[in-house]
Amino acid sequence: MIKKTFFEERKTIKQVEESTSFAPKFDENGLIPVVTTDYKNGETLMQGYMNKEALQKTIELGEAIYYSRSRKTLWHKGKVSGLIQIIKEIRIDDDQDCVWLRVNVQGGSSCHVGYRSCFYRSVPFGKSVENKTKLVLKFTETEKVFDPEKVYKNSPNPTKL
């Protein structure tokens, strides 16, 4: 339960877009998407979600706390793996329906598969895919930062098919 809330009521487009009023929009599931990037090099590390409680606690603590859709619970990132995300800056977008976190990651990795970033594969596009019916992803990271089997042990894999 949230005792207090930092969130203001959304009243006008001008208030939401052009003022200093903090009035984030949570979707029909009560969630707001969050983009998390590395403070030092700008790399996109992951994309997750927060509910009101997670966003409130993240702001208070200064460490990233997401809402896990697969586990249906708050998820203090790094509590199991040690890969805590220390927040350096929080931004909100124009219509206040997305949060951008700029973080330093303890341990230098933020992906449960073991890579530095969750976005460790690129997708071919443009002229190179003309007349193709199948795309082959390319790994942009070649070595894992940690061994997920050792770190997470018997925790279930969060990926859903």
Place this chain on the structure above:
Amino acid sequence: MIKKTFFEERKTIKQVEESTSFAPKFDENGLIPVVTTDYKNGETLMQGYMNKEALQKTIELGEAIYYSRSRKTLWHKGKVSGLIQIIKEIRIDDDQDCVWLRVNVQGGSSCHVGYRSCFYRSVPFGKSVENKTKLVLKFTETEKVFDPEKVYKNSPNPTKL
């Protein structure tokens, strides 16, 4: 209608996370979230959504085509404003339910309010918000790149309360 598709069936977690198979996951509304950052400085510009057709066309064209949830239609970013996003790299995340676009923006702006990035305000956090009940956003951009009233003329504002 999509005649061909680049997307493979999602069969196993190993295939999705550890292989070169491109098998993106679209949510219950048929959408996948997209994070768009500036290729040159790494700044997060916007967060949007694509449906299958938008992602297929984006890959083929090499320019960002989103799905507008407010207008319920494909949205070739920049077709009205001239602020086309030229794709330099496309990444997919570990469980393939999020796309990261690295782009060069024609005109140097990607926000309908007129700023360079949609994330032009920061949210205070940590010690500075102790005992606060209201947060005051801080503008991180002080000047608009363009005047939205001149560029979009009578187009309706996409922000929903």
